[in-house]
Amino acid sequence: xxxxxxxxxxxxxxxxxxxxxxxxxxxxxxxxxxxxxxxxxxxxxxxxxxxxxxxxxxxxxxxxxxxxxxxxxxxxxxxxxxxxxxxxxxxxxxxxxxxxxxxxxxxxx
Amino acid sequence: xxxxxxxxxxxxxxxxxxxxxxxxxxxxxxxxxxxxxxxxxxxxxxxxxxxxxxxxxxxxxxxxxxxxxxxxxxxxxxxxxxxxxxxxxxxxxxxxxxxxxxxxxxxxxxxxxxxx
Numbered sequence: 001x002x003x004x005x006x007x008x009x010x011x012x013x014x015x016x017x018x019x020x021x022x023x024x025x026x027x028x029x030x031x032x033x034x035x036x037x038x039x040x041x042x043x044x045x046x047x048x049x050x051x052x053x054x055x056x057x058x059x060x061x062x063x064x065x066x067x068x069x070x071x072x073x074x075x076x077x078x079x080x081x082x083x084x085x086x087x088x089x090x091x092x093x094x095x096x097x098x099x100x101x102x103x104x105x106x107x108x109x
Numbered sequence: 110x111x112x113x114x115x116x117x118x119x120x121x122x123x124x125x126x127x128x129x130x131x132x133x134x135x136x137x138x139x140x141x142x143x144x145x146x147x148x149x150x151x152x153x154x155x156x157x158x159x160x161x162x163x164x165x166x167x168x169x170x171x172x173x174x175x176x177x178x179x180x181x182x183x184x185x186x187x188x189x190x191x192x193x194x195x196x197x198x199x200x201x202x203x204x205x206x207x208x209x210x211x212x213x214x215x216x217x218x219x220x221x222x223x224x225x
């Protein structure tokens with residue numbers, strides 16, 4: 001699976017959009033981009049995933065660049081409860097999910 | 110409750126004892142994955158199992174660790190002769206198909222093992 005690079009930490013003001021970047025320059029054509037988050041030692045929580053097109057669900061939006069070498073997870077209106085470590089993962093559909101270090105997002109009042 | 114159930118939530122063992130961690134996957138899920146998270150670190154894949162089969166154990170330490178997922182009952186992660194370095198949170202995840210793109214993994218709440 002391709003490797004991902006994420007900033008170690010980010011801050012965001014409550015109520016503002018949180019934009020979390022992820023670089024995956026070696027991604028191959030059949031690899032999907034997944035996002036999970038882990039809130040304070042709880043089990044990781046699935047957020048969203050995509051292949052080529054941008055995706056949106058009730059939690060977030062995923063923007064994937066046309067060359068697929070990077071993506072951005074957008075939390076449109078961050079709340080204090082969104083403070084967590086966010087993991088960007090790329091994988092082929094039948095491979096296991098391998099987690100990196102992630103981005104520690106702190107939402108501040 | 111259709112979630113992934115792990116028990117116990119907290120487990121304390123003395124050095125040299127055995128630790129048994131249990132994971133009941135979501136209803137209908139036949140694929141189980143175990144991960145370990147050391148303090149202040151990310152999740153590390155340990156092992157992937159289907160019913161009665163170990164599919165990938167590339168992340169498992171070679172000694173003292175074993176996993177099973179019997180035909181009936183939960184998946185068990187077993188750590189023999191625990192040492193202080195085994196203290197960590199152990200998470201289990203399940204899915205309904207390894208190749209299912211449309212499902213991420215569903216994780217349990219984890220078992221926090223403390224070796225004293």
